[in-house]
Amino acid sequence: MTLLRFSMRRVGRMVATIVILVPLTFMLFRAVPGDPSAAVVGPDLDPSIAALLRERYGVDQPIGVQFIRYVANLARGDLGISFHYKQSVGDILLNKLFNTAVLAVPAIVLALVLGSALGAVAAATSRRGVTDAVLRNGAFVGRATPIFWTATLALLLFSYRLNWVPSIGMTTPGKGVVNAGLGMFASPDFWWHLALPLLVMTLYFMPEPLLTMRTSMADVLREDFIALGRAQGLSPARIIYRHAARNALLPVVTLMPALTGTIIGGQVIVETIFSWPGMGRAIVDAVNNFDYPMMQGVFLLTAVMAVVVNGVIDVLYAYLDPRVRLA
């Protein structure tokens, strides 16, 4: 199968998943007890105002019309108006998405790079035992450790006790740093705020790439071309880091789809603990504010992004490893 045909099939599956997701989300939010007007202003409401609100949010229409309107709005990128902020959910989320990416992307990259490097070290030293045992068991313990525990303890130690880093937010208010946009990266204040959440998230994501790389590296080291390299007198370090690691990295790429749930969950919790103004905290706040359009918007955006990212990674994997396309 050519890469193009594989990609098209993969995109087809992506679209199918999204086609299931959208009505599912719509139906989920129709299950809300009562109607949204009660959520906005409370149940003891002047009937005429209630009717006005019902009209404004479109809930006076038959359910079919509501669904078509919902899909049409989605197609235009309109996620509705937040009950709590009285602003467009799409606009709010665009800003929050940036804040989330600023934390999540470096954490994922660091975890993949450090995790696979340590996994390679573990596989390369497995004969000698101690290093491998420490890394492997460390990864297993890491996988069992809930992120809200590491985050809480890190906060207690580095922020409250040692006072090395600030405990909340992305920037210190009043320090003249713009709380959005790329100008933020120039400010050391922002980097101090980023340090601790970044550390916690990186440690949280690292066990999976480490364990995967370790297994895959051990497999590659048993292959004939490695024996050939040894016979040619290449140094062990050169064999491991130049020849073996390159081939062993492929399975680490496929990890991403399995990791998205973990990454998003970790992000939600870390943002809550460090008061990071991103999507994760937005969804928790939305529940506490009974802000249904906000909940719906964050949920749909997160799920669709997960689907798209996984699709892209599958295609990337097929490009890197032609054997995948044949399957």
Add this chain to the structure above:
Amino acid sequence: MTGPYPLTKHRIWQGKIIAGGRQVGRDLWSTPSGRAAIAIIGVFILTALLAPVIAPHGPLARVRAADGGLARLLPPGPAHPFGTTNFGRDIFDQVAWGTRRTLSVAGVAALATALIGLNVGLIAGYLGGKVDSVLMRIADTAYAVPFLPLAIVLVGILGRSDVVLVLAIAVLFWRTTARVVRAQVLSLKERSFVKAAVVSGASRRRVLYVHIAPNVASLAILYGMLLVAEAVLAEAGLSFLGMAPTNAVSWGTIMFDAFTSQEMHRAWWWPLFPGLAIMLFVFAVSLLGRAHESLQRRHLEVQS
């Protein structure tokens, strides 16, 4: 064909589940890490059962110190091995009672999840065709939907209750069990005993639930056990975000209380112990998974 003991569905199931459970248990006990895991999990189950005996204060009681005042934010000591909270609650008692709640919510969730996964896998694998592809597409969607946002939204819509916690876990996590069971059923349905049952006129339902299902029981039991750990982490994560019912005490809610108290900076012991419990329990269950993997490898090596 039936002999002196009629081959009823009930009898086969009972036998297979007990035998399957025993088999899984005996296999796991035969490895050192399996033994360690079973011992640790055993201690947790005992703690859950004996909570009223070993933690007599109860999770919400406000304990008084020797001078008559509330025992507020006391560090771990002989009277309070895990310390106390800002309301004078004994954290050891909270963790012990929390074990009871965490394990029962996670246990029920894991059971429900495993049952859904088992049935989806059986039906998809045996019927094949369109039913199979529709069910597997739904499983794909379940893999794609991130757990925590969905669970938070479910709590937001349906309110905070135990049923919602179980539902949130069961509605997504059946996917792995379903896939594993389906793969097993695909190979089982080609076996001669299944074909014999079909030829002798057994109904589809009978073939599926009397002849095939008992043979995937031990697999479903194993995945059900691993699901308990996932459910513990899920329940704890949700409770930590304040999504548990009010006044419920679980490992996650203790940490939620600590985090929201504004006094955690004066009480490192408060979040420490419930988190340790989660870590130890989940680690023990993952040891079971590793023991199972090494057993499988041993089987493969014996065969080849």
